[in-house]
Amino acid sequence: MTSAASDQPTDESEPRSAQRLRLVTEARVRQGLARVRLALVPMMLASVAAALAYAIDQRVLGHPHPFFAPVAAWIALGFSSDRQLRRVAELAIGVTVGVAAGDFVVHVIGSGPWQLGLVLVLTGLAARFLDRGALLATQAGVQALVVVGLPALPSGGPVGRWTDALLGGAVALVFAALSPSDPRARSRVQAREALGELGLMLRDLGSGLRAGDGDAIADALVRGRASQPALDDWRATARNAGEIARVSPGRRRLSGELARLEEAAAKTDYAMRNSRVIARRAVSLVESEHDLEDVGGVVERLSVLAARLGAALGSGTDVTGLRSDLVALAGEVDPVALAHEDWQAQGLVLLLRSLVVDLLMVSGLPLAAAKTALPRI
Secondary structure: OOOOOOOOOOOOOOOOOHHHHHHHHHHHHHHHHHHHHHHHHHHHHHHHHHHHHHHHHHOOOOOOOOHHHHHHHHHHOOOOOOHHHHHHHHHHHHHHHHHHHHHHHHHHHOOOHHHHHHHHHHHHHHHHOOOOOHHHHHHHHHHHHHHHHHHOOOOOOHHHHHHHHHHEEEEEEEHHOOOHHHHOHHHHHHHHHHHHHHHHHHHHHHHHHHHOOOOHHHHHHEEEEEEHHHHHHHHHHHHHHHHHHHHHHHHHHHHHHHHHHHHHHHHHHHHHHHHHHHHHHHHHHHOOOOOOOOHHHHHHHHHHHHHHHHHHHHHOOOOOHHHHHHHHOOOOOOOHHHHHHOOHHHHHHHHHHHHHHHHHHOOOOOOOHHOOOOOOO
């Protein structure tokens, strides 16, 4: 028999544990590739900035070992596609302050355990005085530790390593300023990935319900659990982007869409959790030979709409038409119509109604309107 929970046909002789391990592996690979796609361009830019800082420091300033110039550039830029100037500046200043403090301590009183403790106190207090950001204080402390712990290298005198870090931070700021970012971009991509994962899980769940295949439903549950990191990443990114837009004057015009993406991320998470509850309940019903073919058909159609909704949010296009399709489907989620005289199957449909409400809210429909779209019971 072909497993409904896999993208490709599977051998009947393959153990269920091996099939489920493959499902988890496939999900992890998809999520890993998605992260790589998001980080590729930012990481290449950070690498170029680090190499450029190294070259300028070595060939223009004449420092033979410009270690901290590329370190400052790489740390300040990082691999996030949302490079706010404030965040880049915090990291660059943190590295510079840490290197300066470490250099000062090493040249004045040498290195050792108590000198290391002293430089951490001085660096941390200086960072907190300069800025409220935790990133600045953290990076300052780390870089001070590196300076005190590394053997001294010829670097242009007692402030040589400090000027290295200053140069690297300056290069990072130039790169950040010349490559402005849209805080919506990362959240949009993650919306497509997360809702795509939900669509796959619902597709397999619906297929298992229609076929009465408990193993396929259990596989769908495994797929749903494996997708949780994608949902967590989207929620975190959307929340951070929304907070940035609320405090950044230049990005307040984007706060409306960012708020919608943040809300959609939360509701998609609820939808996936509801889907897993449905799958757990459906396994026992299928094993008891309840007829869930009609319910499975609705779930399969819902999976298509979830994937389309992810594509729309991912491209920033209007979802009005999709919302209408979801409302139309919601009108069919009637326990009596889908489960007839089977009260246990009707209980499954009641759980499905919560999932439909979640997806309607992902599409932007308020809670009251989403509940109104369901048939009265």
